[in-house]
Every structure is written in structure tokens, then in C-alpha cells.
Amino acid sequence: DTDGNGIIDAVEIASKYDASKHPDVISGKRSAQDVLNDFLKNFDVGGVVDGKVTRQEFINYYTNIGASIDNENYFELMIRNAWH
Numbered sequence: 001d002t003d004g005n006g007i008i009d010a011v012e013i014a015s016k017y018d019a020s021k022h023p024d025v026i027s028g029k030r031s032a033q034d035v036l037n038d039f040l041k042n043f044d045v046g047g048v049v050d051g052k053v054t055r056q057e058f059i060n061y062y063t064n065i066g067a068s069i070d071n072e073n074y075f076e077l078m079i080r081n082a083w084h
């Protein structure tokens with residue numbers, strides 16, 4: 001949240017989330033923009049579909065992702081590779 005308003009918008013996410021490292025982008029199946037758009041949709045589950053991410057939406061998403069990954073070191077690596 002670069003401006004401190006409590007919400008991360010698509011522009012802020014695009015500046016930090018590196019969709020170019022997604023396997024489908026690397027293989028040429030999808031564009032980085034398509035992956036970014038799909039990524040943003042993950043945060044709007046059960047909430048308002050607005051392309052913005054609140055702190056709680058962010059926490060919920062990564063709590064759910066983390067629950068399916070047994071190795072904490074792998075989870076950390078995954079996060080570090082996705083966010084720059």
C-alpha cells in the first residue's frame with residue numbers, strides 16, 4: 001500500500017507483482033497482463049469485485065495459499081519470487 005490508504009489497487013500490484021515469472025508466461029501460453037488480471041480476481045472472492053485489494057483480502061488469500069504448502073521455506077521462496 002504505497003499511498004497508505006489501506007487499499008492496493010491494480011497499478012500498485014502491477015508495480016510489485018512480477019507476473020513474468022509465472023510458468024504460463026514463461027512458456028508463452030499467456031501474457032503477463034492476463035496472469036495479473038487472473039491474480040487480481042483471486043482477491044475478490046466473496047467480496048466486492050472492484051480490482052482493489054484490502055489488507056484483509058490480502059491476508060485471506062495468502063492464509064489459504066499457505067495452508068496448502070507444507071514447507072515454510074518453499075512458501076517463502078514462492079512469495080519472494082512473485083513479489084519484487
